[in-house]
Amino acid sequence: MSSKQGKKQNDVAALLQYAGGYRKLTWLGMGLSGVAMVLGMAPYLCIWLVMRELIAVAPDWTQAAGISRYGWLAFAAAVAGIVVYFAALMCTHLAAFRTAANIRKQGMARLMKTPLGFFDANASGLLRNRLDGAAAETETLLAHNLADITGTIAMFVSMLVLMFVFDWRMGAACLLAAVISLAAMSAMMGGKNAKLIADYQKAQDYIGKAGTEYVRGIPVVKIFQQTVYSFRAFRQAIEDYSTKSEKFSCGICSKPQALNLTFTEAAFAFLVPAALLIAPSALEGGNFAGFITNFAFYAVFSAIISTALARIMFMASGMMQATNALARINQVMDAPVLPVTASPRKPKDNTVEFKDVSFTYDGAELPALNHVSFRVNPGETVALVGPSGGGKTTAASLIPRFWDVTSGTVEVGGADVREMDPHVLMNQVAFVFQNNRLFKTSILENVRAARPEASREEVTAALKAAQCDDIIAKLPQGIDTLIGTEGTYLSGGEQQRVALARAILKDAPIVVLDEATAFADPENEVLIQKAFASLTKGRTVIMIAHRLSTVVNADRIIVLDAGQAVESGTHVELVKAGGLYARMWADYNQAASWRISTEGEAM
Numbered sequence: 001m002s003s004k005q006g007k008k009q010n011d012v013a014a015l016l017q018y019a020g021g022y023r024k025l026t027w028l029g030m031g032l033s034g035v036a037m038v039l040g041m042a043p044y045l046c047i048w049l050v051m052r053e054l055i056a057v058a059p060d061w062t063q064a065a066g067i068s069r070y071g072w073l074a075f076a077a078a079v080a081g082i083v084v085y086f087a088a089l090m091c092t093h094l095a096a097f098r099t100a101a102n103i104r105k106q107g108m109a110r111l112m113k114t115p116l117g118f119f120d121a122n123a124s125g126l127l128r129n130r131l132d133g134a135a136a137e138t139e140t141l142l143a144h145n146l147a148d149i150t151g152t153i154a155m156f157v158s159m160l161v162l163m164f165v166f167d168w169r170m171g172a173a174c175l176l177a178a179v180i181s182l183a184a185m186s187a188m189m190g191g192k193n194a195k196l197i198a199d200y201q202k203a204q205d206y207i208g209k210a211g212t213e214y215v216r217g218i219p220v221v222k223i224f225q226q227t228v229y230s231f232r233a234f235r236q237a238i239e240d241y242s243t244k245s246e247k248f249s250c251g252i253c254s255k256p257q258a259l260n261l262t263f264t265e266a267a268f269a270f271l272v273p274a275a276l277l278i279a280p281s282a283l284e285g286g287n288f289a290g291f292i293t294n295f296a297f298y299a300v301f302s303a304i305i306s307t308a309l310a311r312i313m314f315m316a317s318g319m320m321q322a323t324n325a326l327a328r329i330n331q332v333m334d335a336p337v338l339p340v341t342a343s344p345r346k347p348k349d350n351t352v353e354f355k356d357v358s359f360t361y362d363g364a365e366l367p368a369l370n371h372v373s374f375r376v377n378p379g380e381t382v383a384l385v386g387p388s389g390g391g392k393t394t395a396a397s398l399i400p401r402f403w404d405v406t407s408g409t410v411e412v413g414g415a416d417v418r419e420m421d422p423h424v425l426m427n428q429v430a431f432v433f434q435n436n437r438l439f440k441t442s443i444l445e446n447v448r449a450a451r452p453e454a455s456r457e458e459v460t461a462a463l464k465a466a467q468c469d470d471i472i473a474k475l476p477q478g479i480d481t482l483i484g485t486e487g488t489y490l491s492g493g494e495q496q497r498v499a500l501a502r503a504i505l506k507d508a509p510i511v512v513l514d515e516a517t518a519f520a521d522p523e524n525e526v527l528i529q530k531a532f533a534s535l536t537k538g539r540t541v542i543m544i545a546h547r548l549s550t551v552v553n554a555d556r557i558i559v560l561d562a563g564q565a566v567e568s569g570t571h572v573e574l575v576k577a578g579g580l581y582a583r584m585w586a587d588y589n590q591a592a593s594w595r596i597s598t599e600g601e602a603m
């Protein structure tokens with residue numbers, strides 16, 4: 001057996017690992033399918049027996065007493081074949097459904113243990129779709145193709161037996177066509193063509209990805225009046241696909257495919273000359289009736305050769321699908337896992353401390369954070385400010401372990417976050433980031449996601465504290481309204497308030513929030529500020545501040561510039577110090593005064 005074939009079998013075995021105890025059902029299904037196929041051959045044998053009897057008694061057909069018995073036998077075998085095949089499919093389907101369910105479950109479990117930062121580079125929706133698609137493909141493969149493998153093998157073996165048992169010469173003539181067809185098929189799949197197939201599949205994958213990117217970018221194209229040609233990647237993908245599919249078609253579908261197609265249907269073409277060669281000796285030998293019986297049998301039987309070959313083709317494509325599905329499943333199963341300590345430490349209090357923290361993103365040359373140290377005492381509010389790209393979001397992301405530090409430690413309550421039980425860490429800290437997603441479910445369930453055991457009253461109170469009364473009032477079914485459907489969409493500012501209600505309900509002693517109100521109108525902004533106040537009251541707060549007006553009252557301000565904490569102090573201290581913060585404050589005030597004067601002129 002070639003190593004490639006071995007690998008494909010391993011792929012199937014690897015997929016079956018997910019079936020657990022149900023694997024036995026797959027084996028049973030495969031066995032039954034083989035039995036069904038042998039039973040399916042029995043009617044052909046009966047046809048031969050009927051023909052032999054008819055020819056033996058010709059022209060006095062009334063003497064053919066046994067033919068009805070053979071007829072019933074053929075009928076019984078055909079019915080039994082169908083029943084056994086049905087049972088085989090029941091077994092393989094049960095195992096396939098279980099396998100697909102297990103793949104989905106294990107994949108989701110793996111993704112739950114993956115550091116959150118992983119999803120920045122690998123969209124979670126895409127991963128889920130990939131897993132879902134591969135699991136669905138596995139279902140078809142395990143439910144049908146595997147059963148058909150044994151069926152096809154059984155069909156081939158019984159076909160060979162029947163071919164040689166009556167007249168090996170005519171059997172060999174029928175088989176010759178099959179051999180040529182198989183050789184053409186293997187030439188089609190192997191050698192240079194294997195590369196053509198791989199290139200074609202890659203191009204197909206690439207066009208899919210480029211297409212998705214293109215559709216996502218349509219709004220930008222429209223806004224900036226760009227032509228579709230600005231989507232060079234997509235055009236390139238189309239061109240690449242057309243070249244690869246042309247090469248694929250010419251390589252695969254030329255000679256070998258022509259041979260394959262011709263000879264799958266050509267058993268008869270070899271049978272007739274073979275019969276003409278054998279006929280004289282049959283006449284001389286005095287067994288012409290036997291010869292005619294055999295010829296008639298092979299003429300009928302040759303039809304199933306093309307069926308058998310078609311099944312082999314399906315089998316090969318099923319194996320390819322298995323390899324493909326497994327590769328996609330492995331992408332999810334091989335996702336990195338957040339290391340979890342065996343003996344976790346408990347936080348003593350609600351302090352957050354960065355001790356000489358450095359962090360470099362995978363593949364980046366420069367660190368996003370460079371030896372940063374600061375401490376936030378329980379109940380304090382500390383604001384992270386600084387120019388764009390300074391490292392504010394990165395610093396905040398290290399607290400929930402979106403990523404782990406490259407060096408130094410991030411501590412919560414005196415415990416290194418890497419040494420804490422992730423559940424304890426998550427219960428200790430509430431996070432409100434800019435892209436807080438709301439689920440396509442009711443407002444009630446969206447908020448309750450923070451604490452599933454919370455009562456309806458608690459959710460309502462959290463929504464009230466997050467200034468969501470106006471949102472609830474305008475929704476047809478109040479907090480039970482499904483959002484994201486039938487026109488019940490929330491604006492960016494409204495979504496942020498619902499996300500704040502979620503964080504308020506969580507009632508964690510430490511809050512990390514990204515104060516982004518860029519998309520909120522003035523009315524929404526006031527409400528968001530009030531919601532922030534409810535959320536942060538009495539808690540340890542680390543706030544990523546984009547607008548300096550919100551940090552004036554912070555207990556401390558850390559200025560991050562190019563990954564370094566360049567200044568630290570209160571607003572008054574930092575303005576007095578005359579450094580980067582003072583310049584940012586001056587710029588901010590100037591911008592604010594420009595806004596006031598232009599608004600004044602407009603009026």
Ligand SMILES: Nc1ncnc2c1ncn2[C@@H]1O[C@H](COP(=O)(O)OP(=O)(O)OP(=O)(O)O)[C@@H](O)[C@H]1O
Pocket residue numbers: 120361362364368386387388389390391392393394395
């Ligand atoms: N996922 C990522 N992979 C690689 N580099 C990243 C990633 N996210 C951020 N960076 C880089 O890390 C540096 C710090 O980025 P960060 O988002 O923390 O800055 P920021 O101060 O929050 O900026 P802003 O105010 O614009 O949100 C930047 O140079 C940025 O390009």
